[in-house]
Amino acid sequence: MDYTATQSGSRQQANMRLRNSSMDGSDGSQLFEDTSRAGSGSQTGYRNQQAGPQAAGFPGQSLLSDPMSNLAMAYGSSLASQGREMVDKNLDRFIPISKLKYYFAVDTVYVGKKLGLLVFPYMHENWEVSYQQDTPVAPRFDVNAPDLYIPAMGFITYVLVAGLALGTQNRFSPELLGVQASSALVWLIMEVLAVLLSLYLVTVNTDLTTIDLLAFSGYKYVGMIVGVVAGLLFGKPAYYLSLLWCCVAIFVFMIRTLRLKLLSEAAAEGRLVRGARNQLRMYLTMSIAAAQPIFMYWLTYHLIR
Numbered sequence: 001m002d003y004t005a006t007q008s009g010s011r012q013q014a015n016m017r018l019r020n021s022s023m024d025g026s027d028g029s030q031l032f033e034d035t036s037r038a039g040s041g042s043q044t045g046y047r048n049q050q051a052g053p054q055a056a057g058f059p060g061q062s063l064l065s066d067p068m069s070n071l072a073m074a075y076g077s078s079l080a081s082q083g084r085e086m087v088d089k090n091l092d093r094f095i096p097i098s099k100l101k102y103y104f105a106v107d108t109v110y111v112g113k114k115l116g117l118l119v120f121p122y123m124h125e126n127w128e129v130s131y132q133q134d135t136p137v138a139p140r141f142d143v144n145a146p147d148l149y150i151p152a153m154g155f156i157t158y159v160l161v162a163g164l165a166l167g168t169q170n171r172f173s174p175e176l177l178g179v180q181a182s183s184a185l186v187w188l189i190m191e192v193l194a195v196l197l198s199l200y201l202v203t204v205n206t207d208l209t210t211i212d213l214l215a216f217s218g219y220k221y222v223g224m225i226v227g228v229v230a231g232l233l234f235g236k237p238a239y240y241l242s243l244l245w246c247c248v249a250i251f252v253f254m255i256r257t258l259r260l261k262l263l264s265e266a267a268a269e270g271r272l273v274r275g276a277r278n279q280l281r282m283y284l285t286m287s288i289a290a291a292q293p294i295f296m297y298w299l300t301y302h303l304i305r
Helices: 002-027 036-094 097-103 108-119 149-168 174-202 210-218 220-234 236-262 276-298
Strands: none
Touching: 097 210, 108 149, 108 220, 108 236, 149 174, 149 210, 149 220, 174 210, 174 276, 210 220, 210 236, 220 236, 220 276, 236 276
């Protein structure tokens, strides 16, 4: 019995020693090495190795793509500039867009003098346009220079006055006002095209441009406004009297202005005009001037009742 007891006690002591040794081994050196951390570290390194060439490849791609994008941008800008030059060149043949600033270079003094000249042109003597270094001066410095400000404002004011006249007669409608504005614009364009065709057929060498003709043809809106306003305020007799005055005024204005542009230098100086070509130019000048009163009456007679 004592022997078995001592044997079991020794076994218990051996088991305790084995447990203590295993606990000491966990604190010290392990039996199997934990490779999970090493594996994660190697995977991280592998990922870095894979990401390294790709990350290094982005600067190379930007270096390769930047010249192509710059070349494409340069080519596109060159095409745009060429297209703009081509459009400007073709437009300048008919309408010199680059010179529009000249026709709107006006001030209040010029507008007042020009309106007085359009309504009372009989006392004006010097009709020649002033030049400075072979270029005409701006309209604000010369009352004889053509402009687009008065024709543009005259057209807008005519449409507004026409709407007022239709409203006083209980005939106003947006459609009718649109027809009134579009018809006036169409007649103006047709008039300018007819004058251009006539100048081409007569072979007149003149410095008149399309915008000059548009300006001269647009001055008749001033007389139309005066006639319609007079008719609205004082009735039909006032309309006919004021319109007749403005028609004669615009006829005189066009004759004295265009004869310096269409006739020869001898005619401009007041000498005798001879020759078939100069006679054609005289007839053309009178026809353009005579067309203004016809359009003035045609576009306003139905507004006064």
